[in-house]
Amino acid sequence: MKDFKPEIKESSEWLSKIGADPTGGMTRLLYTPEWIDAQLALKKAFDTAGLTTSRDAVGNLFGRLTGSKYPDKVILTGSHIDTVVNGGNLDGQFGIEASFMAIKYLKETYGAPLRTLEVVSLAEEEGSRFPYVFWGSKNIVGSAKAEDVRDICDADCVNFVDAMHAAGFHFRPESEPVRSDIAAFVELHIEQGKVLETEGKNIGVVTSIVxxxxxxxxxxxxxxxxxxxxxxxxxxxxxxxxxxxxxxxxxxxxxxxxxxxxxxxxxxxxxxxxxxxxxxxxxxxxxxxxxxxxxxxxxxxxxxxxxxxxxxxxxxxxxxxxxxDPIPMDKQLVACLSHLCEANKANYRLMHSGAGHDSQIFAPRVPTVMIFVPSINGISHNPAEKTNQADLDEGVRMLAHTLYQLAYTEQGGNI
Structure with a gap:
């Protein structure tokens, strides 16, 4: 498989400029101009790569590579585009970049998959602007409630609904059915802890979220x-x-x-x-x-x-x-990812996630698994957030292997 390190560096550099903080790090809050610019930049990149792009009512962005045999079975992968205030440039963002790189590589190498591959840039996960978390993933699975956000405001007293409308988005229509085409969700994320680094591992296969x-x-x-x-x-x-x-x-x-x-x-x-x-x-x-x-x-x-x-x-x-509640990852997907790690001689371990992620919203509803890569000194939500390029590269490789197994093989339909 190709060396993704040059592409990782290039992708991180251009996307990290959007919302870059003059004091270091980045701030990209839901429905702000920086958030809008980042989603538009990603849409352009998805379009250029030949993916079919779309945005849902609340602003989740999708890039689709339609399956040739089972187009209504979607293997969804990605993470969130928002950040904490003055955060790093890997939390959330790297999961989107990696998913896009993996899908683009698979498209260029193998052509159309059997099942549809879709990268998602989720609108919001952090709760950094408004006192509400997982707005993006909760809207996809249908658990977001309009009444939960109608009366909440940010630190500048801007109402959630006003901010959403100003950015060009609105509530998901109640008559619109919840997506039923997602066959699996795979999320790649930095660990935000020191376990992998301390044990000298490159990959974490997440078994549950606390x-x-x-x-x-x-x-x-x-x-x-x-x-x-x-x-x-x-x-x-x-x-x-x-x-x-x-x-x-x-x-x-x-x-x-x-x-x-x-x-x-x-x-x-x-x-x-x-x-x-x-x-x-x-x-x-x-x-x-x-x-x-x-x-x-x-x-x-x-x-x-x-x-x-x-x-x-x-x-x-x-x-x-x-x-x-604690949320377990799908046992079959965990076993599949573990097998792929062994087959590709990845230095991995099974582990739980001590932090919350969008995967915990998807997991009760669709088969879900997470892949971790190490965080240097366990630092996250901080401009000093960093992961070695070799570990980022290994993360994209294992994500690509997983997506290939799920989308390009007949056996992937049994998971």
Whole structure:
């Protein structure tokens, strides 16, 4: 198979200019001018390569290579075009570039596939502009709801619907049937972690995406004078938070991998040097590949929070606002990809994804698998996000092998 490294470098350079941040990195948020320009540039590239292009109601972009024998069976591949604010140029974007490169190579080498191949540049995944995630993939599978976004705004108070209409898009008509032609979805993504790099592997075959539980916790005590309030009289919510944080993280460490627990945001009030903090708001993010373990562990943490609060004479309000189940990848596709890795002597390992991806939206509805390539130092959502060119090349190669198996062989129809 060809060396994709020169094409990877060229593709990344021209697409990364769209939304490039003057301070480094890139910012390409849903329905902004940068987002529009990126989708138009990709459409032009798809057109030039001889793919049939289209955009759906919300702005997902597709480039299609129609199958000669089973045109209504679509092997879909791609990722999301949006970024976080001041992010890197691989998260999402590389998955689109790689899918396009792989399909173009297969077209030029083997001609028309048996089943239709389609690259997708998904409109949105990150939730960076509006408080809503997976807008692109949720619209494709039909799980997006108009009422969920009608009243949300970005940091500049721009309404979601107004931004969508200004960009030339609208809600998917309720009368429009959900796509039923997608036979499989394959997503290539950077790992955004250090497992592959640490173990010296080039490819990760993803078996599942972790479940997540996220909380907002509000501790209510009593604000009082820092100099005149004896320690034994205090209802100090920062002290309560510190106990909760310490005990919870120690419990998570004892639980062991693959459970992870994060206290990501802490806001004490009045947050001044000479007042005992009477109110503290903080968040918890807990993830695991097994739903029962995730629920059991987080229930224990909830009980610990209430116990500590009670011991200190304060109250705790616990709001579980995200409860996402772990999502397994398709076993047959995982086995197929593993076999292809072995046949092509790829240095790979089976692994789970600790981050959320569009694949978790597709997987409950169509056979889905993910391919990971290493991230240097595990850095992502950062201008320093980087992967060695040889690893990017290996990722495109394994994606091309997978798409060939699914779209060009009769056996691909059995997966």
């Amino acid at each position: 479940g997540q539980r996220r909380y907002d916790i509000r501790l209510k005590g009593e604000a009082n004078h820092a100099g005149t309030t004896p320690m034994s009289y205090r209802k100090d919510t920062v002290y309560a938070f510190s106990r909760i944080c310490y005990e919870s993280i120690e419990k998570a460490r004892a639980e062991g991998d693959p459970l992870v627990l994060t206290f990501g945001k802490v806001e004490p009030k009045p947050n001044t040097v000479n007042v005992v903090p009477g109110f503290t708001h903080f968040t918890i993010d807990c993830r695991h590949t097994d739903k029962a373990t995730l629920v059991r562990f987080t229930k224990e943490i909830e009980a610990d929070i209430q116990r500590i609060a009670g011991e200190m004479g304060i109250t705790a309000e616990i709001d579980l606002w995200m409860d996402e």
